[in-house]
Amino acid sequence: MSDEETNDRGNTIEFVSLSAGGQGFCVPITSIREIRRWSQVTALPFAEDSVLGVMNLRGAVIPIVDLAARLGLGTTEIGTRNIVVVVAIGTRIMGMLVDSVSEILSVDSETIRPNPTIRRDGGASHVTGLLPVDDIMLRVLDLDALFARDGEEAA
């Protein structure tokens, strides 16, 4: 949408901050399609634990993934207060179950700190950077890396 505009104005990036598994994360607003309330899903057989099932999003069948479980932070307890963040990854649309969504942050790309942790297996981390906001620190999620393998695994 306003990608280029914001880039012209000194690389301001907009993030949506959310929490899952007791940790704070943020996701670029450009990859978020909508945010909706949790509703009952249809379970998928042979799916990994973090895939809760599929949901009807106005006629499209989209998989819902428990973000906390996908990140290895335990499973999210499902209740009516949970939020599903619908994101677009490439051409795929999927929903992430999170505890809550807090706010939209406009930050200068300079303020994003690189992720200092190095994974022992050498794989790319799902957290591309850290974003300090007030007293807390948000992890910048790389959705592509986090969900890239989904289709292949299932196939």
Next chain:
Amino acid sequence: MSNETLRDTFFAECEELIESLTEGLEVVASGAWDGETINAIFRAVHSIKGAAGAFGFTDLVTFAHAYETVLDLIRSDKLDIAPEVLRLITRSSDALAELVDTTRQQGSASLDPVRDLIGELEATAKDAKADTPPEPEFTWAPLALLPIEVEEPAPAATGFSIRFAPGGAFYANGHEPVRFLSALDALGTLSVACDASAVPPLDGFDVDTGYLVWNLRLEGATDEDAIRRVFAFAEGLCTLDIAPLGEGSPLPEVATEPAPLFIARAPAPPPADIPAEGSAPEPAEATPQAAAPAAPPARAAPRTPAPAVQTTLRVDPERVDRLINSVGELIINHAVISQKLDSCGLGTDSEIMAALDDYRYLAREIQEAVMSIRAQPVKALFQRMGRVVREAGEATGKPVMFISEGEATEIDKTILERLADPLTHMLRNSVDHGLETAEKRRAAGKSEVGSVRLSAAHRSGHVVIEVSDDGAGLNRERILAKAMEKGLVPPDAKLTEPEIDNLLFMPGFSTAENVTNLSGRGVGMDVVKTTITSLGGKVGISSLAGEGSTFTISLPLTLAVLDGMIIGVGAETMVLPLSSVVETVRPQRRDIHEIAGELVLSVRGTYVPIVDLALLFGMRSAKGQSAERSYVLLDAGGASIAVAVDAIQDQRQVVIKSLEGNYGTVPGIAAATILGDGKIALIIDSEALVELVSPRRNARPLIELEA
């Protein structure tokens, strides 16, 4: 509009033109033709030539020109349609289609394969012309344009004559002359004549200038103010002369003069949409259309300047898909509303329920209409296949007659598109392997000309396509020997006849002694089977020694909806494709046996392995006791299984929603659908389900007991 899309349009048009060309030739071949048939054939070839010229496909033009010359002679009765002439023009039509195809794929086509044909065409033309002086080129020009007939005005009628000359600014502001004309039409009886004499040749064409002038004659009780009001928005953007009728101001003569041909279609390139697009491609677009004689649009032009005379509408399939999706949603939405109203305790006789019934009726009607947009007759495909057969016949030197039946049968476009390759393989095989040589046929007491029949028909919710030949039939001994030689079956295998026939579909199998350029590379039939299976269809063979073989393809009508059986599995609702359901059983406890930890169900003396869907899919079954559950017998991929389900709820059509786009494939699951309550139900892939459980099944010997 980019050049690329223009080219696509060109090729799409070529396809249609070749279709009408083939159609025309068939009529000629049948003998029931008249002058108009020949005209239509000629026009088709000429249109291709004209448009190809605009795109610089010179080879295509050269060939079309030679072809057209002969057709023109036929048209002007200088050449009779003798059998050899008919053969020549039929072959030329095939070659032209081939050239167009090659050009589409490779951007150009070589004339080498058709060099001889051009020679023949030229020779034929020369012979025919020998006794008549050569006709000037473009003899067709008068036909295209002339009938600009303005109906004779009734004398002393009240009305106005209007000269409407929009300038460049008129178009730049996004105005459309036709809108003004239709507004005028509402005021009275309007006759329209477009004066295109000011349009310069293309090289001097300035896209920012409005060249067209309309001479209008409006009859009826109206006043000048009303007319001025129509043009209120275009004030200052066009020149408008309004004069009352009956004062010696008939329509200017110019309208009845034949304008140069390309102007006939000139309303097509009004600069109206140019400001946004840039200038270059627009005239190019006009050229292919304009170069064609395209008589019907030209005739229509005088009455309505908009050249909107089109019998078919070309639509991006994605838009249709979107429409289908939305209609599916509409139907689901109806079900949701109906459920909600039900739960409010409204009786079925309430007014709102009656209105809802109308809603459902309308929604179904829209759904059917939308589905029929996607359905297309197999005609075009069959015509292409006719070419394949003729080519194959020429290449093998076997005289072949191609018979097609049921050309009006309609199939979903997606299926249709993917049928071309398998059918080509099968037809080539039929000619190459199926039919004998002329000598052998004579020896066998058959007519020398072999026939290959392609037929399509609707049969109980399926489309059945048959490819049959009247050849020697399958040589089962040779097939078996070949399969053994290639190691596809063990040397000591005892196979039944159908099993031997099915060897043809195995990868790497080919019985042709010599690899010809037609078939015999052993990549044919297994590809055929894979393609058909992926479309949800089946292929079968039947063959009689000495009488020929028949390949039968059975396909679903559409890929978008499916007849399903709604079942309950654990807490979930799932859908079984009705096509693979044989029966549902509520067995006695003694019908269920346990063999080595696995359950089998005895159905009339046969033992069928039981698949517990809830268990397989890792869900908790609502009912533990297997005897209390219902069983659905599935027949898929040549094997039967009994599926244990918790409930059988309903049978209905469901709209198929792919899982692959957003998620990926799931073993045993074909797709998903959305139920009346908005929830998603998974559609079970019967074949995959059988395969999913077959390793276990094969590990265990199945004992057949006598009933």
